[in-house]
Amino acid sequence: MNDDSQGAAGRTPGGDPAKDHEPRLFDRVLAAFGLRSAPSFRDDLEDALAERGAESEFSPREREMLKNVLGLRGRRVDDVMVPRADIVAAPLDTTLGELLRMFRTAGHSRLPVYGDTLDDPRGMVHIRDFLDHLAAKAETVPASRRRKLPAGAPDLGKVDLSMTLGTAKILRPVLYAPPSMPALDLLAKMQTTRTHMALVIDEYGGTDGLVSIEDLVEIVVGDIEDEHDLDDAPMVAAAEDGHFVADARASLEEFSAVTKVELGTDEIAEEVDTIGGYIVTLAGRVPVRGEIVAGPQDLEFEVLDADPRRIKKIRVHRRSQEPAASVGDAASPPPPAPGKPANDA
Numbered sequence: 001m002n003d004d005s006q007g008a009a010g011r012t013p014g015g016d017p018a019k020d021h022e023p024r025l026f027d028r029v030l031a032a033f034g035l036r037s038a039p040s041f042r043d044d045l046e047d048a049l050a051e052r053g054a055e056s057e058f059s060p061r062e063r064e065m066l067k068n069v070l071g072l073r074g075r076r077v078d079d080v081m082v083p084r085a086d087i088v089a090a091p092l093d094t095t096l097g098e099l100l101r102m103f104r105t106a107g108h109s110r111l112p113v114y115g116d117t118l119d120d121p122r123g124m125v126h127i128r129d130f131l132d133h134l135a136a137k138a139e140t141v142p143a144s145r146r147r148k149l150p151a152g153a154p155d156l157g158k159v160d161l162s163m164t165l166g167t168a169k170i171l172r173p174v175l176y177a178p179p180s181m182p183a184l185d186l187l188a189k190m191q192t193t194r195t196h197m198a199l200v201i202d203e204y205g206g207t208d209g210l211v212s213i214e215d216l217v218e219i220v221v222g223d224i225e226d227e228h229d230l231d232d233a234p235m236v237a238a239a240e241d242g243h244f245v246a247d248a249r250a251s252l253e254e255f256s257a258v259t260k261v262e263l264g265t266d267e268i269a270e271e272v273d274t275i276g277g278y279i280v281t282l283a284g285r286v287p288v289r290g291e292i293v294a295g296p297q298d299l300e301f302e303v304l305d306a307d308p309r310r311i312k313k314i315r316v317h318r319r320s321q322e323p324a325a326s327v328g329d330a331a332s333p334p335p336p337a338p339g340k341p342a343n344d345a
Contacts, residue, residue, distance in 0.1 A: 068220045075219060077186055078179035081200045081209030085310050086249075089114055092122050096134070096168060097161035103127050110197050110212070113171055118207040123171035124197050133170050134159050176201050179208055187216045234258075236275075239315070245304070248276025248311040259316065261297060276311040279303075286310060294319070 058066065089112040090102055102111065109127045114120050137159045165171065175198035177186050190196055190213050200209040235250035236258040244259050255275045256262050263269050268281050279301045280286055283293045286308065293301045298319045305313040 064222075065220055072184050072219055073182070075183040076179065077177050077181045077183055077198075077200055077211055078209065080183055080215045080219060081179070081211045082215070083209050083249075084118060084207055087112065087118065087207075087210050089118060090125065090165060091115075092166045093164050095161060096130075096159070096163050096165075099125065099130060099165065100161070103130065112174060112197065112199060112210065113165055114207075119205070121174065121199055121207060124174045125165060125171055129170040129172065133168055174199055177211065178203075183216055183219065186211065187213070190216070243315050243317040246275055246314050246316060248274060248279070248314055250275050252278060261299065263296070275314065279311060279314065 088102070088106045088108060090099060092113055092115050094102070094113075099111075110124050112118075112124050113122045115122055173195065175186075175189060175193065175195050177189075177198045177200055179200055179202065186198060190198065196213040198211045199207055200211060202208040236244060236246040236255050238258070239245050246255060251273055252263050252269055252275060263275075263278060268278055272278050272281055279293050279295075282295060282301075287293055287303045287306060289303055289306050291303050293303070295301050300317055300319050302315040302317070303311055303313075304315055305311075
């Protein structure tokens with residue numbers, strides 16, 4: 001079979017073979033001289049995953065993970081970080097007793113430790129180092145108590161829970177990363193340094209957020225939940241009265257998908273990522289609890305929970321339509337006299 005017969009299969013009837021081959025041959029010549037970049041394997045793979053035929057080659061889960069891997073190059077640290085307002089951290093003067101309660105309620109195995117503020121990080125404390133410290137202090141059992149304890153049992157009564165983190169010396173260093181750092185580079189740095197937590201530092205040296213290695217892995221494999229993770233409520237949910245209740249951290253895309261109200265088309269939406277940020281920008285300040293902020297498309301945002309720094313929870317509903325005659329009620333005719341029909345002229 002010659003070259004002409006191979007090209008004929010993909011040619012429309014009556015087409016010119018020379019014209020059909022000319023664009024492809026011209027592209028190859030330009031690529032050979034470095035005047036045009038040849039299609040990359042990445043582009044070919046992205047196209048292959050987008051084609052319908054890929055469903056027979058890869059399972060839906062495999063396709064999703066491959067797409068996530070290809071998209072990892074374009075993700076930055078600030079795309080995956082936990083914002084500063086949501087960081088659970090311990091002050092340096094926290095006692096071991098207080099730290100024990102924090103680990104119980106926080107649900108994390110690592111906590112950043114700071115001095116005066118989060119802008120003064122001192123390291124992190126790992127729950128394993130904390131338990132090792134408690135066990136080491138409890139191993140020595142005085143002779144007077146040996147008869148009351150099983151053989152080899154640690155004496156937790158010897159642990160001084162009033163000791164602070166600063167004197168316990170169980171802190172480990174953390175990594176620091178700028179918001180613009182590629183997420184893949186931070187993942188590689190965490191692997192080489194065997195440090196699974198990084199603080200995101202802004203241009204002024206302040207703490208902007210936090211990233212764990214789990215946050216980076218979840219970009220590829222999706223959410224990772226363990227035995228202690230509770231079922232999270234949806235970020236945006238419809239209420240029985242037709243309103244919507246939303247976590248202020250919900251993204252504008254998630255809000256629009258649930259409420260069918262598109263907020264990503266105005267100038268405000270270009271500057272923020274969350275519905276809480278949208279409302280703060282719309283109001284020009286942080287609204288207080290109970291305040292109602294008028295939004296676009298007859299929307300009203302009622303602040304259900306907030307603190308001086310941020311909005312936490314909102315209710316979304318449409319503005320009620322006022323009756324047309326409500327303004328002129330004073331000029332309406334008086335009620336008819338007794339015994340006279342209302343429609344009597």
